[in-house]
Every structure is written in C-alpha cells, then in structure tokens.
Amino acid sequence: MNESGSLRLSDTTANPAPLGLLGFGLTTVLLNLHNAGFYELNTMILAMGICYGGLAQIIAGIFEWKKGNTFATTAFISYGFFWLSLVALIVLPKIIPALKPADETAMAAYLAMWGLFTAVMFLGTFKLNRALQVVFGSLTILFFLLAVGEAPGTSIAFKHYTGFEGLFCGFAAIYTGLAQVLNELYGHSVLPLGSVKK
Numbered sequence: 262m263n264e265s266g267s268l269r270l271s272d273t274t275a276n277p278a279p280l281g282l283l284g285f286g287l288t289t290v291l292l293n294l295h296n297a298g299f300y301e302l303n304t305m306i307l308a309m310g311i312c313y314g315g316l317a318q319i320i321a322g323i324f325e326w327k328k329g330n331t332f333a334t335t336a337f338i339s340y341g342f343f344w345l346s347l348v349a350l351i352v353l354p355k356i357i358p359a360l361k362p363a364d365e366t367a368m369a370a371y372l373a374m375w376g377l378f379t380a381v382m383f384l385g386t387f388k389l390n391r392a393l394q395v396v397f398g399s400l401t402i403l404f405f406l407l408a409v410g411e412a413p414g415t416s417i418a419f420k421h422y423t424g425f426e427g428l429f430c431g432f433a434a435i436y437t438g439l440a441q442v443l444n445e446l447y448g449h450s451v452l453p454l455g456s457v458k459k
Contacts, residue, residue, distance in 0.1 A: 391455025
C-alpha cells in the first residue's frame, strides 16, 4: 500500500519468453535437420513437436497472457498448436485408417496460411527488437519455402535448401531465448538483442 492508501501490485513472475523461444527453436532445428536430409522423419521429431514445441510454447503463451503481453500470447500459443497440429497431420491417419492423409495441395495451403500469419506477426517485431525480427522474418520465408516445396515435381535439392533456411531460423530463436536468460542473470547485455526505438 502506498502513501495515498491505494494498493499497488507488482509483477514478480519470471519472463516466460525464453521458454517459448527455446521450445520453438530447438524443435525447429531438429525438424529441419530432417528437411535438410540428415535423417528420416522419426519419433524424436514427433515427441519434440508434442512436448517442447507444442506444450512448452502453449504454457509460455498462457504466462505471457497473465503478463498482459498480447503479441507473445498470440505467438507462443499459436505456434504451440502449430506443432501439435503438424504431429496430428502425420499421426492421425495412422491411428484412424479411415482418415485420408493430407495431400500436397492441402499441405501447401496449410503452410502458406502459417506463412501469411507469420508475415503479419513479423510486422509487430518492428516494435520489439532486431533478434525477433530475424526470427519472424526467417520463419515467414521458411513457411513459404515449405509451401512451395509441397508442389509436385519440386526437387529434393530445393527441400534440402529449405531445411538449411529452417536451421538458421531455429538457431536464431535459440539465440534470442538464451540471450534473454543470460542478460537477465548478469544484469546487462551479454548477448545483444538489438533494441529498437519505440
């Protein structure tokens, strides 16, 4: 209670953004190692998509909601459910044989819509920092490359190139998440995020 007698509450909860960024980044790197041709799609990727890419980001988004951060709430919960929906697209036809797997046209539409969503979110990062601009900018490119990669006749080389772009995006998110952790711990900019003028 302050001198005027009114009650003031202060937010002492931790910053949930690094959890969301790392959940997204690590899962993106591991999926795009597959896209780049280093290994086949396997249960490691699906498990990461459910647990860290999916659930961890949704939890981070809920805590961002409690902090009143609309941008981070929308981003983390949306991309958390992106990972869960991607796993569902792969797994559901195997669990329920009557369900027809998504064809190339459906997957291209799915990925293009996520690209459009991400492009608009990218505009919001111009009010945040350079690191997030790199993450969302490269993610926008990644979704559209993945959508093009679903077109019939697209070469394996193009899909592998897309995987390398995805690795860049994933590592950018990992950098941004870890930078927030270390900068908070040390009380100064250990890893710069590139602040922008508000």
